[in-house]
Structures are given as structure tokens and as C-alpha cells.
Amino acid sequence: MTHDHDLVLRPTAAQSAAALNPPPGRNGGDLVVETLAGLGATTVFGLPGRHALGLSDALRRSDLRYVGLRVENNAGFAADAYGRITGEAAPLLLSTGPGALTSLAALQEARAASAPVLAISSQVPTAGLGGGRHGYVHELPDQAASFRGVVKSVHPARAQSQIPSAIAEAWKSALTAPHGPVWVEIPQDVLLAGTHLPVVTAVDATPEDLPPRPELTAVAADWLTGADRPAIIAGGGVVRADASKKLRQLAERLDAPVVTTPGGKGAFPWEHPLSLQSWLEDRHTTDFLEDADVLLVVGSGLGELSSHHHTFTPRGRVIQIEADLGKLESNHPALGIHADARLALQALLETAAERTDDTAAGRVREVLSRVRDRIPSQRLTLEQDLLASIRRALPASSPSFWDMTILAYWAWSAFDAKGPNTLHSAQGAGGLGYGFPAALGAAVADPTRPVLAVSGDGGALYSIAELATARQYDLDVTWLIVDDGGYGILREYPTDAFGQATATELTRPDYVALAESFGVPGVRTTPQALESDLAKALASPGPSVVVLPAVLRMFTPTHLA
Template identity: 70%
Template sequence: MTRIGGDLVVETLRALGAHTVFGLPGQHALGLFDALRRSELRLVSARVENNLAFAADGHARVSGEVTPFVCSTGPGALLTLASLQEARESSVPVLGISSQVPVAGLGGGRHGYLHELPDQQASFREVVKSVHVARTASQIPGALRDAWVSASTVPCGPVWVEIPQDVLLAPVSLPPITALTVPSRPLEPLPDLIAEASRQLADASNPVILAGGGVVRAGAQEELLALAESLRAPVLSTFGGKGAFPWEHSLSGQSWLEDWHCTEFLADADVLLVLGSGLGELSSNYHRFCPRGRVIQIEADAGKLESNHAALGIHADVKLALAALSVPRREPDGRAETAVAGLLSRVRDRLAGQDLGREQQLLANVRAAVPEDMPTFWDMTILGYWAWSAWPGALHSAQGAGGLGFAFPAALGASVHGPALAVSGDGGAMYGLAELATAVQHRLDVTWLIVDDGGYGILREYLTGAFGETTATELARPDFVALAHSFGVPAIRSTVDDMQADLAKALATPGPAVVVLPTTLRMFAPTHLEH
């Protein structure tokens, strides 16, 4: 058979190391999808483009690999923007590949093509890490290689590639692409800055470490543990940094970052080492954090260095920087452990005074039902907000951009590698219901816990707290159990008392499943102890 431009795309992706592609066909992308049909790549479809991109995001998070998705021009492409924003904010290496109108319609040429945008690239340029275009067949391998390198280079992030319809369909004379070298570009720290950071940490009397998502993305957990134990330094984790440090370690201050006790604990450090975090809104208690000592910030994204607080900023991969730090090992004297125990005691006392035992027990029951190594994906829902602070380990959530509808499609993408759990509220669940068909079609082992409180629960709390009443938060919604059954997905309506057993059973049964929990949860109130 005559090879076409679509074959060049597939061959290049294979040569770069891709094994799975997420895709939703469209008129301008026919050449690409026919090539996928004839290839060895696994194609996982979706029903809506934003969910398609979320699925690629979830797959990339659990695999650690650049994950491609392919879609059509115009409306299909634009639907991926919110998902790509999440991938960008969370540094996830997603490779979006879109078709385009024929070459004659680009750059001010002919107009009136179906799906045509005046400048499709412009819609993506400020959302993704980089944009790449191939207008001839010979440009396809280089454009995809450059995009792959961009996506996988620290700081990782989503990238965008556009290829016109006629280029994807036209016969090609280039030989088959079988091998591509992807250059490694390690982001090493400057030695002088590492020496100064080592000196400041060695001289500190009350060092504290804040571990962000960059620790997890860099795989620097062992290096962080070694440094913390050498310094006898307490470690708190951002919501994105969950899993960076052992939850029950005697130096672990855990991740109650919306608690003013934790905010002050960080501010009291004479040297605060911030790893892989820009100290943004959620990590700084809504920008109320005000450090009183020195700050050392190690961050792969140069734009985040000192963007919120003055610091000794080190632009580097966290793993490489931690390996380069040299501090003398301190003998344990119990001071750091006592300080951490006191902090967590104050947090527990605050929660105990708010009658939130039901919420805490529910989250503990979810944790007990989920196998230790199973990835979990959380929507922007009250139980997900609890998990940010109280879930004792790694999790994936949409806190980067904060959009609804992330959990279920992202878990679908992750389940290509193995079983996964998604947790949504009834509002967020409505974004992804169509993907129940995807789960059935591809026999994906994903369990979906839907906490149904009849509305946008967290917005209900926010509006009531601010104005005394709500607007547009109460929702008509389907019978989720009956709806899941209509797709052929096993589903059960559970109770707070039975949820742990029902969820454990669903997780232990291969294939998709839905557990619906009708209940209304409350968020904990933040402390306000500002001086």
C-alpha cells in the first residue's frame, strides 16, 4: 500500500517511543486515523475531545511518558484547551496532534473550509509549552521530534502539533522512519548557587522543607528523605507534592496547608527550602504566607523563581539539585520531631472542634478500600479538597488549573496501565458521563466513586458563606446507577456505612464500575490567626 503523511506521523511516534495514542477522528484527520488502523500503536478513543486530552494527561501521569492524543481541526481542537491548561499548570507531558485545513487555506490563502479558524495556532500558543507546524511531509518527523523533546524536557508540559489535511493524505517518498534520537537535556544546578544553599542550610537552626510537585515529577523522594534526615528538618508537602515524603514519618508535617498553624510553622523557619513549588495560591494559604527567615527555592520552571517571594532561586531539576547539596549530618535531638508532633496536634484539635468526624472517617474508608499502589484521580469536589490535606499519599487532581471533569477521563487514561479510581461530585460527573461508553468499549478497569449531594457542593458553601444564599448551585441530575446500567456498567447506590465494602468490591472486580454515594459533606473551616 502507498504510504501517506499519516503513516509518517505513526512511524515517528513509534520511533520516539509511543505505545498508546488517544484519538477522536474528524474529517481533516482521516489520513492519520487510517494510518493508526494499520499500525501497532494502541488507539484508545473517547467521546468528547476535552476528555480525550484529560485521558492522555492521566496516562502520562502514571506512565511518566510523553503521551500523544490526536483530534480534528477547529471545534474538536478547541475543546482540548481546558484540558491542556491543566496539563500545563501541572507539568504533564502531553503531545496534542491536530489536523488542519488544507495548506491552501493557511496563511491568508483560501477561506471557507469546514472547521477553519483564522489562526488555530494562536488559540494554543499561550496555553501549551510550544507549538509546532508541519506543512510538508518532510517536516513531519522533525516537528514531532521537536515537540516530543519540548514536552519531555524539564519542566515538562503539553505541546501542540498541527498538520494540514492534504499533507496527511498525500503519498510520501520519504523512507520509513524507524529510529529517532531524543536528546537528553538535564537541568543541572549552578555549582555556586548550590554551594550557597548548602552553606545556608548547614548554618540554619530551624530549617524546614516544603516539598512541591516538582519532587514527585523528578522522582526525588529518596534524595528528599536523605536530606531531611541529615538536617533533622520537618517536611510539609504541597497538595501537588503529596507522596513526596512518607506521611507517617516523625519529620512529616503532612499537608494541611490551608491551616494557619501550618502557614506559621513554615513562616517561622529561619531557612525554608522550597522544592519544586512556585508558592502559588494553594501552597501559600491564598498568598497570606509571609516568611520571616531566608527562602531557598529550587524550581525547574524559571518563571516561578521568586515570582511570589524573594529567595535564593536555583533553576534546576529538583533531583539533580538535591543530589548536589552537601550538608553535615546532624545528630537527632528530638526538637524537630517535637515541633512536628505539636503542629499536627494543633491541627487535630482544630478539626475536632468543628464536628467533622464523618468527613474524616469517610475519607479514611476510601483509603482503606483502595489498594496501596492504585492511582487515584480526584475532581474539584469537597471530598477531593479533603484529600488534598488528609489523603496519606500520592494522588492526582485538577488543582493545577482547577477545572471540573478531570477525574474520570484521566483515570480512564491511567487504567490503560492498570486499575484506577476516579472520585467526582455529581456536578463534575456530568462532564464525563459519555466516557462510560469509552470504558465499556475498551474494557478499561476504572472504578468511579460519585459523591452525590445534589449540586456544586463547594460553590454552595462559598456562596452561602459570602452572601448567605446560593445561586445556580442546585442541580437536576440523572439516576447515576440506572444511567451506568444503561451503558452496561455495574453500579451500586451505597451509604456512608457501606461505602468502604461497596467500593472495595467494585475495585476488586475487573472492568468499569460505578459507586454512587448520596451524601452532603462539609469542608473544614480555615483558621484565622494572623497577627
């Protein structure tokens, strides 16, 4: 009997000849870029560095496209967005010590949002590893230890023969559900030394499937079919698994209303009769979900932003489908199904019987009506009008990337994403500076569509240097900067808590003049002119900046209203 593990792929005569006669002038860095190319990578992000010169030199000999940003954290955000848009692992090339550590906040966001980023860092020479006492520039006692609590997995390579397998193993980890950032680390001397190893050609790193256990989906299907008031919360796992169509099919089969989380924006059609849209920070929506006798949560851990700041207390049965084992039942008891959202939804479609509820659409309309009646009572028409103007100006298929700014908080609840994988923000980890560099990564991933970035003036200062990147690569990104003179959302929190804010006011530049100094067109707009100015900028090839001076407010949480 022949077993699969007994099968060995024998090289052809041509492959053997090529392996025995590798081209001259290669180094350890060539093994990195050859492995990446063999895995299907076409683009890498990053910055050069002293310990990574062997890798930079190898890039010169490769066909990989290099996109260099100005700050490592911004390069991480760009790689994050590239991974979200393409569904591929995005290589991020970093140097040692300060350069590597500067990427930590971006990798934390990628981990929280399950974005597949393949970070490859250099290290001090092999002789200096392990102690932090050798006096090498950039040396850390244990560099990888700084990343183990942030990334999904760590893969050191200490010899050239380890490089292809370490990178392939990391690639597989990044793309196995739940997706996430991974860390590969290679010493300087290993990257620089010449190599006689053959060119890397046969690399296998197929991600593992994560199917649901059939006995669990059988119980879930029975509960949903027999429910009187089923409801569904759809999170980012639905988007990442490309399972939006299956979600819609299941919701229609069950006549179950659907609400999407900030990470799940666009996973369900906004104007569908069963769509509760995204008003999770509204008590009317929360009450409706709490009243469900069976609640299906797909691809969400029901964290702070998806549980009305942990005030959500479902009274019925909960079914949770989640690829991240650590998030399964982490906030609420449930029938926990550890699985990829697409495979689990398919299993439910194959087992759940159809149910009819003529009242479901009417109950959805009633909830949305209550939400819409509440917001105008707080005199917040400016914020709603701005979102409407942005929506009309932005092409339906164009992605948008939102920084941690008041308008983004509004967008989580009130913006129609028009489709899955089109609205992205930094709500996973909540760090500033995400919007613009992430939009650059998306424009690299798909240059056929203009991309929108939205920042406040505080967040914009985190990534202003990337205007040079946008101009250098002529990336089709329009950057909307809402200038309110400080950290707007951080004004609101302490003002509500203490009656006044501290350390939130900022001296900032003339953003239009600054953009133009980089060779990027800029315009100062008004709420009334925003739609036309934004549409014009989005329709013009290349980067542009639109600055909107405006002080915005958040809607009052419903438990306080």
C-alpha cells in the same frame, strides 16, 4: 581533531535498501505514526475527525494502540494521566477547529501540572492557511494562536519532510523539565497525500537535563547546614522528577520537617517523624513554616493552594528549587535555583553537612496535634470518616484521580497517598471533569492495578459519556460519585460571601441506572457501607460506579476559625 558534530551515522546496507524501497500505500499520516513509534510511543489517545482522516488511516497500518474517548477534553485528561503515570509523552490526536479547541481546558491542566502531553492536530488544507476567509469547515484564522498561551511550545509542519523533525522537537520539549503539553499541527492535504519518503526509523529526541548551578547549591547547602529551624516544602516537581528518596535522605540528614503540597502528595512518607503531612491550609502549619529560619521549597511555585491563599509570609531565608523558570521567585524572594528537583537534591546531598536536631520530631507532633484538635471542633467527622473509608478500601499501590469536589479539597490536606505519583487532581488549573477520564488514562498506562476516580455529581456530568469508553476497553476503574444535588463547593463560596448561593442546584440522572445502561455495574451506598462497597468494586475487574448521596462541608480556614 574529530568533533561530536562531525560524526555522521552511516546507514547499513539493509537500511539503505529499505530506505530506497519504501512500502507502497503510505501517506503523511504514516510519517506521524512511524515517528511516534520511533520515539517509543505505544499508545495514543484521541478522536477521529474529517481533516485527520489521513492520520486515522495510518493508525490502521501501525502497531500503536489507539484509545478513543468521546470528548476531546476528556481525551486530553486521559493523556495527561497517562503522562503522569508513565513519565512518557502521551500522544493526543485531534481534529481541526472545534475538535482541537475542545481540548484547551485539558491542555491548560497539563501545563499547570507539568504533564507531558503531545497533542497532534490536523489543520485545513494548506491553501486555506493564514486568512480564515476560505470557507473550509472548522477553519480558524490562526488555529495555533489559540494554543500558544496554553501549551509549552507549538510546532507546525507544513510539508511531509517537516513531520518527523517537528514531532521529535515537540517530544523533546514535552519531556524536558519542566514537563508540559506541546502542540503539533499538520494540514489535511499533507496528511492525506501519498508519500515516497522512507519509513521513519532513526529519531533522536533526548530531553535536555536541567542541572543546578554549583555556586548556588553551595550557598544553599551552607544555609541549610547552619540553620537552627530548617523546614522543607515539597511540591509536584519532586514527584515528577522521581526524587522522593533523595528528598527523604536530605530531610533526615538535616533533621528538617517536611510538608507536601497538593501536587506533591506522597513525596514524603505520611507517618515519618519529620512529616508535617499536607495541612498547608492550616494556620498552625503556616505559622510553623513562617518561623523557619531557612525554608527549602522544592518543585513548587508557592501558588495559591501552596501558600495558604497567598497569606504565607516567610520570615527567614528561602531557597527555591524550580524547573519552571517563570515560577522562580514569582511569589517570594528567594535564593532561586533553576533546576530539576532530582539533580538539585542530589547536589545538596553531596554538599550539605549533617545536622542534628532532637527537637524536630517533637515540634512536628505538636503541630499535627493542634491541627487534629481543631478539625473535630467544627463537627466534621463525616468528611474525615469518608476519607478513612476510601483509604482503607483502596490498595496502597493504586492511583486515585480526584475531580474539583469537596472531598478532593479534603484529600489535599488529609489523605495519605501512600507513595509518590499515586494521588492526582485537577488543582493545577482547577477545571471540572478531570477525575474519571484521567483515571481511564491511568488504567491504560498500568492495567495491573485498579484505579479510583472521585467526582461530585456536577463534575460527573462533564465526563459521563466516558462510561462508554470504560466499557469499550474494559478499563479497571471504579468511579465514586458523591451526589449532593449540585455544585457543592460553589454553594459554600457564595454562601460565605453573600449569605446564599445562586445557580448551584442541579437536576441530575439516576447515576446507578445510567451506569448500568452502559453495561457498567453500579451501586448506591451509604457512609457506613462505603468502605465495603468500594473495596468490592475495586476488587472486581472492569469498570464500576459507586454513588454516595451525601452533603459535605469544608473545614473553616484557620485564619477565620
